[in-house]
Each structure stands twice: as C-alpha cells, then as structure tokens.
Amino acid sequence: xxxxxxxxxxxxxxxxxxxxxxxxxxxxxxxxxxxxxxxxxxxxxxxxxxxxxxxxxxxxxxxxxxxxxxxxxxxxxxxxxxxxxxxxxxxxxxxxxxxxxxxxxxxxxxxxxxxxxxxxxxxxxxxxxxxxxxxxxxxxxxxxxxxxxxxxxxxxxxxxxxxxxxxxxxxxxxxxxxxxxxxxxxxxxxxxxxxxxxxxxxxxxxxxxxxxxxxxxxxxxxxxxxxxxxxxxxxxxxxxxxxxxxxxxxxxxxxxxxxxxxxxxxxxxxxxxxxxxxxxxxxxxxxxxxxxxxxxxxxxxxxxxxxxxxxxxxxxxxxxxxxxxxxxxxxxxxxxxxxxxxxxxxxxxxxxxxxxxxxxxxxxxxxxxxxxxxxxxxxxxxxxxxxxxxxxxxxxxxxxxxxxxxxxxxxxxxxxxxxxxxxxxxxxxxxxxxxxxxxxxxxxxxxxxxxxxxxxxxxxxxxxxxxxxxxxxxxxxxxxxxxxxxxxxxxxxxxxxxxxxxxxxxxxxxxxxxxxxxxxxx
Numbered sequence: 001x002x003x004x005x006x007x008x009x010x011x012x013x014x015x016x017x018x019x020x021x022x023x024x025x026x027x028x029x030x031x032x033x034x035x036x037x038x039x040x041x042x043x044x045x046x047x048x049x050x051x052x053x054x055x056x057x058x059x060x061x062x063x064x065x066x067x068x069x070x071x072x073x074x075x076x077x078x079x080x081x082x083x084x085x086x087x088x089x090x091x092x093x094x095x096x097x098x099x100x101x102x103x104x105x106x107x108x109x110x111x112x113x114x115x116x117x118x119x120x121x122x123x124x125x126x127x128x129x130x131x132x133x134x135x136x137x138x139x140x141x142x143x144x145x146x147x148x149x150x151x152x153x154x155x156x157x158x159x160x161x162x163x164x165x166x167x168x169x170x171x172x173x174x175x176x177x178x179x180x181x182x183x184x185x186x187x188x189x190x191x192x193x194x195x196x197x198x199x200x201x202x203x204x205x206x207x208x209x210x211x212x213x214x215x216x217x218x219x220x221x222x223x224x225x226x227x228x229x230x231x232x233x234x235x236x237x238x239x240x241x242x243x244x245x246x247x248x249x250x251x252x253x254x255x256x257x258x259x260x261x262x263x264x265x266x267x268x269x270x271x272x273x274x275x276x277x278x279x280x281x282x283x284x285x286x287x288x289x290x291x292x293x294x295x296x297x298x299x300x301x302x303x304x305x306x307x308x309x310x311x312x313x314x315x316x317x318x319x320x321x322x323x324x325x326x327x328x329x330x331x332x333x334x335x336x337x338x339x340x341x342x343x344x345x346x347x348x349x350x351x352x353x354x355x356x357x358x359x360x361x362x363x364x365x366x367x368x369x370x371x372x373x374x375x376x377x378x379x380x381x382x383x384x385x386x387x388x389x390x391x392x393x394x395x396x397x398x399x400x401x402x403x404x405x406x407x408x409x410x411x412x413x414x415x416x417x418x419x420x421x422x423x424x425x426x427x428x429x430x431x432x433x434x435x436x437x438x439x440x441x442x443x444x445x446x447x448x449x450x451x452x453x454x455x456x457x458x459x460x461x462x463x464x465x466x467x468x469x470x471x472x473x474x475x476x477x478x479x480x481x482x483x484x485x486x487x488x489x490x491x492x493x494x495x496x497x498x499x500x501x502x503x504x505x506x507x508x509x510x511x512x513x514x515x516x517x518x519x520x521x522x
Contacts, residue, residue, distance in 0.1 A: 003088055005050050013038075013047045014055075017062050020069075035069070042085045045073055049089045052107065053096040060103050067107035071114045078118045090115060094130055097149060098142030105145035113152035121153075121160060128153075128169050132176055140185065147180070147191035154198040162204040170199065170206035178210060181217040186226030193221070193232035200239040211247055215240070219251070222258055227267035234262055234273035241280045249286070256281075256293045268372055275375040282382035291387060377420045384424030391421065392428045403439065408448045415443060415451065419458030426465070433465055437474050444481040449490035456485060456493070460500035 016038075020031045038044040051058060051066035070089070078086070093112050099105050116127065131153075134146035150173075154161065161170050173195075180192035196214060199207045207214065218233050237255060240248055248255060262274035281287050384391055395417075402414025418436065422429070429436075443455035459466070459478060466474045485497035 003046050003084075005047055009043075010047060010050070010055075013044070013051065013066075014058070014062070017051065017065055017069075020065065021061070039073060039077065042080075042082050045070055045081065045085055046088055048073070049092045052104065052111075053092045053099070060101050063101075064103050064107045067104075067111055071107075071111050074111070074114045074118065078115065086115075090120075090124060090127075094127070097131075097134065097145040098137065098139055099145065100141055102144075105141065106148060109145065109149035109152055112149045113156055116153055117156055121157060121166060128166075128173070132173060135176065135180065144185070144187055144191070147188060147195070151191050151195050151198075154195045158198045158202055158204070162199065162202065162206070168206065170204055174199070174204070174206040174210055178213055178217055181221060186224065186229055189221065189224070190226065190228040190232055193218075193229065193236060197232060197236050197239065200236065200243060203243055208244075211244060215247055215251075227265070227270050230262065230265065231267070231270045231273050234259070234270060234277065238273065238276045238280050241277065241284065245284060245286070252286070252290065253293075256290055260293065272370075272372045272375055275372060275379055278379040279375065279382055282379070282386050287386050291390065377416055380417060380420040381423065384421040386424070388424050389428035392425055395421070396432070403436070408446065408451055411443075412448070412451045412454055415440065415454045415458050419454070419461045422458070422461035426462075429462075430465065433462060434473075437462065437466060437478070441474070441478050441481055444485055449488075449493050452485060452488065452490070452493045453496045456482065456496035456500045460503040463500075463503045 016031060016034055019027055022028065022031075048066045048070040052063050052070065055063065074081075074089075081089075089111075093108050093115075097105065097108055097112075099108065112127070116124065121127065128150075131146045131150050134142050135150075137143050137146075160166060161173070162168065177192045177195045180188055183189050183192065196207065214236075218236055221229055221233050224230055224233070237248070237259070259274045259277045263271055263278075265271045265274065281290070399414060399417055402410055402417060405411045405414065418440075437459070440455050440459050443451055444459075446452050446455070459482070466478060469475065479501075482497050482501055485493050486501070488494050488497065
C-alpha cells in the first residue's frame with residue numbers, strides 16, 4: 001500500500017517549512033532544533049517528498065524548500081534511510097519530473113542527482129533508461145525536467161557513465177542527445193549540447209564514435225537565436241580545439257571567423273566562452289598559421305572594450321576606504337586562474353609554488369571569479385607571447401589612443417593592455433618605454449583608485465627594464481610614488497603597491513631599491 005501522510009503530521013511539517021523562511025534568528029534556531037529531532041524519524045523524509053511532489057496547493061517556495069531540506073538529509077543520512085523510504089522518494093521523483101513549475105522540476109532534478117551521487121547509479125538501474133525514455137514525451141515539462149536531471153547527472157558522474165560498471169550507457173545516451181540538437185525548444189537544445197559537452201575533455205568513446213555528427217550538429221546551431229545555445233556551442237568548440245583539433249582543422253578558418261563574431265556577442269556569457277577560444281588556440285602549434293585572424297582579435301574594439309571595467313563592477317567603489325573596517329571579502333585569500341588553464345594544468349606544474357608565473361597575482365582584484373575582462377587580458381597576454389613584436393605595428397596606434405584618453409575608464413583599459421603585452425613584446429616595447437614609464441608613474445597619482453591600482457601592476461611588469469636604467473631616470477621617482485601608494489586612501493591601491501613593490505625587490509638591483517626606499521622615507 002502506498003504511503004500516505006498523517007494530516008496532523010503534515011501540518012506540523014508545513015508549519016516548520018513556513019517558520020524556516022522567517023528572518024528571525026531565534027525562530028531559525030528553533031527550526032534547526034526541530035529538524036534535528038524530526039530527522040530521527042525516517043517517515044519525516046516521506047513527508048518532505050510528499051510536500052515537494054504532491055502538495056500542489058502549497059506555494060512553490062515552500063515546496064522547493066521541502067525538497068532542498070530532503071536533499072540535505074540525503075547527503076547526510078541517506079545510508080540510514082530504510083529501503084522503503086528510499087524507494088518511495090526515488091519513485092516520486094521520477095513520477096513528478098514533469099511538474100508544471102520550472103522551480104519544482106529543477107529541485108527534483110537536484111534531488112535525483114544527489115541520490116545518484118550517493119552511489120545509487122549502480123543500484124537504481126531504472127533511472128537512466130526511464131529518464132531517457134521520458135525525453136520522448138510530447139509534454140514539454142516532462143522532456144525538459146528529464147533533460148535537466150540528466151544534465152546534472154552528466155556533470156557529476158561523467159567518468160562513471162563511460163565505464164563498464166554501468167555497462168556504458170553513453171553508447172545509447174550520446175546518440176540520443178544528438179537527436180535533440182534540432183529540437184524546437186531552445187531550452188532543450190541547450191540541455192542536449194550541455195550534456196554532450198561533459199564528455200569532450202574525457203574523450204568518452206561513445207562521443208568519439210559520433211564526433212563528426214557532433215561537430216556537424218554544432219555548426220548547424222552556430223547562429224542559433226538563443227544565447228544559452230550559442231554559449232554551449234562556443235564551449236564545445238573550445239574543448240574540441242584542445243582534444244580533437246584534427247577534426248576541426250578543415251573548418252578552422254570558418255571557426256576562427258565565427259569566434260571573432262561571438263567575441264562581440266551582445267550576451268557577455270557568450271562573449272566570455274568565445275574569448276576562451278583564443279586562450280586555447282594560442283597553446284596549439286597551428287596558432288601561427290592564423291596570425292592575422294589572431295591579431296584581428298587583439299585589435300577588435302570589442303576586445304579592448306572587454307578590458308574596461310563594467311560600471312556594474314565599480315559603481316559602488318569607494319575612492320577612499322581606509323577608514324572602513326575590513327570585511328571578510330577584503331582579507332580572504334584570492335586565487336585567480338584562467339578557467340581553461342586551470343582545467344588543463346590541474347595538479348600539474350606550479351602546484352607547490354615553483355614554475356608559477358610572476359603574474360599569479362591578478363591585475364584585477366575587483367572580482368575573484370573568472371570574467372570577460374580577465375579572459376580578454378589573458379588572451380592578449382598569451383597571443384603576445386606567440387606573435388611577440390609582430391603584434392606591435394598593429395597594436396601601438398590603438399594603444400596610444402587608449403593610454404592618453406581623457407575618459408579614465410578607457411585609459412585604465414589601455415594601462416591593462418600595456419601590462420598584458422609586457423612579457424611577449426618586451427623587446428619591441430623598449431624604444432617606447434622612456435616615454436611610457438613616466439606616464440605610468442604619473443598615473444600612480446591619478447584621482448581614480450582603479451587607475452592607480454592597475455598602474456602599480458603594469459609598472460611591475462616592466463620592473464626588469466626599469467632597474468636596468470640609471471636609478472635617477474625612472475627607479476627613484478617610481479619607488480617614491482609606489483611607497484606613497486602603500487599609504488593610499490584606498491585599500492585596493494595599498495594592496496597593489498605592497499604586492500608589486502616586492503617585484504622590484506626581487507630584481508637584481510635589490511640593494512639599490514632598499515636604499516632608495518629608505519631615502520624616500522626621509
């Protein structure tokens with residue numbers, strides 16, 4: 001007989017869910033204590049799944065919250081669930097994956113994935129076949145809900161899905177996903193691409209067997225009107241460039257032209273994925289064969305525009321904040337890495353600190369996450385290392401206009417460009433440095449904190465050249481201003497000045513720097 005809730009118990013659970021949405025601290029403590037008590041009773045989880053899947057008279061936030069509490073219980077206590085409770089939860093999830101509410105469908109998908117992550121893919125044999133069968137449903141909600149759950153499973157269990165432990169279900173799943181690249185719904189198309197994308201880096205055999213069909217299907221969606229579809233197409237091509245470049249070479253001119261267009265996509269998330277392409281291309285031996293296309297990317301007005309701070313980023317920036325107490329965000333460690341490079345080199349060189357580029361400290365501390373500004377700067381950096389001085393005749397006229405622009409936002413992006421090309425184009429930049437270094441030193445006194453901060457970073461990129469010149473020429477005025485910035489009214493500038501002073505101290509003129517520092521304090 002199917003489990004049914006006791007009405008009194010159901011009302012208690014509903015009241016608990018309502019109370020848990022209260023902002024009152026005392027109420028939250030009481031809710032937590034009550035949850036710990038109720039978790040002693042296995043039936044409590046039956047009530048939670050019932051509210052999520054069957055109590056459609058309740059509001060969606062309450063139903064979703066019930067599912068999220070159940071998800072947490074699964075993560076913490078699933079091994080203690082009686083088999084009848086676990087079976088009831090799994091059955092209800094599959095029976096309600098097509099709920100009319102997108103929020104409830106997503107919550108059920110998360111719950112299914114959490115159960116699967118507890119080792120249940122092996123002991124829940126009907127899960128994958130049933131989800132794949134539900135993709136054929138004429139009901140959109142059922143198809144979308146099933147795809148959402150499958151996408152989460154593919155993200156969390158890609159290696160297991162390509163193993164003998166499950167009898168290699170990808171042999172059926174990959175061809176199935178490819179069929180939905182032509183679905184009329186952009187949401188379904190996006191899900192289908194995202195599912196397949198999970199198996200590119202791992203070179204899943206089922207995908208390699210269908211690689212040509214996959215690539216042809218991606219090309220067919222290149223101009224899709226949906227931004228999420230375009231983003232996933234770009235992401236797929238970037239990963240394929242790394243693992244199956246042999247299949248892309250015949251189409252490379254068209255792909256590069258496409259990525260130039262997508263780098264200028266009005267959707268920033270699409271532009272970010274396209275920008276990753278140039279980072280990956282720079283690491284491929286064929287990169288130099290497409291020199292002029294790469295230079296076009298570097299010169300693209302939109303590429304330079306991406307380097308400028310978004311007003312959404314700095315609109316709340318305080319020019320002088322030294323009197324404001326440090327928040328946790330101010331003092332927590334930061335780890336800035338390219339998403340692409342991190343995936344490629346995870347666990348590789350530099351893990352213990354050796355062979356780490358001197359620019360491990362990011363030029364941009366405004367956001368700790370990977371964004372379009374950072375990706376554009378990184379792409380410019382790696383392409384400068386590939387093409388070196390060949391880049392300068394094309395870039396310098398544009399750079400001059402940026403560096404001396406009256407709009408501080410544009411000027412700041414120009415200073416970032418100058419720093420980004422420092423390593424790759426150093427030899428070609430030497431004739432221009434006697435004019436540029438004094439300008440950068442002057443920027444250390446700019447009224448905008450973000451200009452002062454980025455000037456610290458860019459000057460550090462040219463530290464070796466600065467200390468190779470007579471001390472009075474550039475080093476002494478630079479160190480004088482840099483030391484003043486340590487006492488700057490803005491915390492970000494203080495941090496940048498402290499960090500990049502160390503670059504000058506590690507150069508061969510360490511003693512000279514120390515003497516200049518001491519004399520500057522007098």
